[in-house]
Amino acid sequence: MTLQPEPRPQQAAETPDVSTPSVRSVSKKSLFWVAAFVFILIVGAVTFSTAGAGAAAARLGGTSPNPNGAKAVVEVLRDHGVTVHLADSLAEARAAASDTTTVFLYDGQSLLSDEQLAEVGTLGGRLVVAAPDFDTLQQLAPQLAMAGAITDSGTVVPGCTLPFASRVEAITGEGQSYRIIDDSASGVTGCFPAKDNTYSLVQVATGAHTTTVIGTTAVFSNETIVGAGNAALALNLLGESDSLVWYLPTLADLPAGEPTLAELSPDWLPAVTGLLALVVLGAAIWRGRRFGPLVVERLPVVVPASETMEGRARLYQRATARSHAIDQVRIGTIGRLATELGLSHLSGVDEVVSAVAARIGAPVHEVQHTLVTWVPATDGELIVLSDALLDLEKRVAETGPGRRSSPGHPSVTIDQPRQARAHGTEQGE
């Protein structure tokens, strides 16, 4: 392709017929969809920002007004002059706790390690553990064992003489219950018994320090604190001393291990990754933008003429039509042999058989067997017979008087159309 300058046209040509839509018409058409998309984005953003606040609050959180929070009990204790420290980590709890402090622990996600639990066990003067799991129980009150969950929604009565419990009529029974396994140990008192010597609340006194294990969180949560004598127990239990540490372990308590991948990688990595993603997007647009519309071309049907032949061959094979198939081959062979031997097309099979036998000097019955009577019983025989027919043609061609030495079989394919045509000429004229 070459470019050559052309003289400037004398008059301006008419406006070209452009099929690409202009930016204006595209923006008019897509205005609705763009507006709809932006609207959905705004609604989504607003919904996400308002819903996100509620989802972040923790179970039994001291500032959470949700049904599963514990803002009610914390605020009531504050009104009664108890200093409540909300601790998110062990360090905060340690800093806020003194010898007389009551420490409340609820580790719903089992974040604390054994060592941290052991440390929690020494904090303050009194420790209240709500719904501890197996590990927590092992560390803080090894005298107790888990004794299954109480699932009925009834209430349990104190049944003990501990001061904070004796003034309570009943509490919600639903939750975990505990069994005292070390009977000989002193200072272990079970309260709120269920059946079979199991208790919803157990206090273990070790010297001046007491650990109270309570199996239910219903006593503290906003939703259920007003039921039965829950509020009375919660206030009595937590309000015994002047200060309370409300400790809910968070992710900050997890031990700091090896530095994470994010800490190891340089600052610019996210920016570069983002830029490279945009580069890939740009490259996709660059290579993917079509240079004008697709050109459609009506293509012809492609049907090989030998399709019917192939189809018939597969039909023979599927029907195992051995004798029928070999008969077709024999008719063709006999026709070619008759031409080779100079016989008329109208001559009978017996004539051809005897002429072939005479030419190649083989017994007549043998030739008869190959050309007519042999019915192949197996696939192997079919191939053998087919080879015998080929062989017969070859021998007849070779023994012909004054013939060329090459066999006269159509395996010499170039000869065939000419033969057929020469034959046609004889017939036509």
Added chain:
Amino acid sequence: MALTGRFVLLLALGVLPIVFFGEPVIMLLWLLGSVLLGALDLALAASPRRVTIERGQPGRLRLGESVQTELLLTNTGTRRLRGLVRDGWEPSAGASGVRVPVRIPAGERRRVEVHLTPFRRGERRTRHVTIRSLGPLGLWARQATIASTGVVRVLPPFNSRKHLPSRLARLQELDGATAVMVRGQGTEFDSLREYVRGDDVRSIDWRATARRNDVMVRTWRPERDRRVVIVIDSGRTSAARVDNEPRIDTAFESSLLLAALADRAGDRVDTIVFDRRVRARVQGASGANLLSRMVDAMAPVEPELLETDWAQVPAQVRQVTSQRALVVLMTAIDTAQSARGLLSVLPQLTRKHTVLVVSVSDPDVLAATGHRESLDEVYRAAAAERAQLDVARVSQAIRQLGADVVTGSPADLPPAVADRYIALKAAGRL
């Protein structure tokens, strides 16, 4: 709108300042800067909508040849246009260089040349031209597609014309050697010349000899001004491919060679391409005009997926000529069932005309009869023999109805038809 590789590269280069300064915020600045530059570039690009297109129509060419087409692009806008042009030719038009770079100053015109080497017969078209106009920085581009139709007619290749000189030579032998030929009904008196040794004594014209002092012989020439009517079947059997060439293309080759030969021999050739209606017709042309009109008429014809209506063929032939003629039917002979229509109308044609039925034979079928090494191949050979028997039976039936049959592989068929024509002419059977 379109982006260029240069813009992508510019974006990618943003990695360097980000890494160098280690400030993630640079990424946003770089992105903003790149997009602003791109938008500026786009705003400064010349409008591809304001380009008018004129087209030189390339006309006709034979299949296998190349032709040069030209586009004249006029920039009627006010800015210099720099970009790429794509002419939307069909894939089988074989256009060279799909994207041509152009630079057209405002108000000027430039010529773009596209070379076409089509690989399919028929009319190859383009309906539109797409122009991508780059901005001065080459970052972003404007793009528009402008309607502009171009057509190139691709004629049948007529490869068999290589056989023409040898056949013409044989025709001339026929012309001069008639003194020794049988004087039958088909030869006409040509001229008188002096006797030379070897001439047939029976052709001595004694009256002329008496007038002159020398022995004169009469010479004869083959009959002239006979009619040849070629009927090409464009029905569904012509769509089948033999040696990866549709049967109809072989029929076109054969009829072109036959027409060229018959025209030189002084006969009148008429051609009809027919399935259920006439797809192409060439009548009353002769000389150089004949072949040109024939290839032109044949170029856009594709086989229709219809059964040919043979019952209408005698009427079509009668429309062409009421004289005795050589009617050449270019069709396919497969099985007795599919040839039934042809066989039923043959008596009507043979009563008045000399009829030649021309059919392509499949070399694959012939080859299949010889390969019999595995079970699959034995069954294939059986099916091939069967197919050949069918063809032989139909050929026999056609001959019994008084017509003649010529078959051959696609390469052999055109010269075979020409030879048969010469044989018929020599025998004076036209």
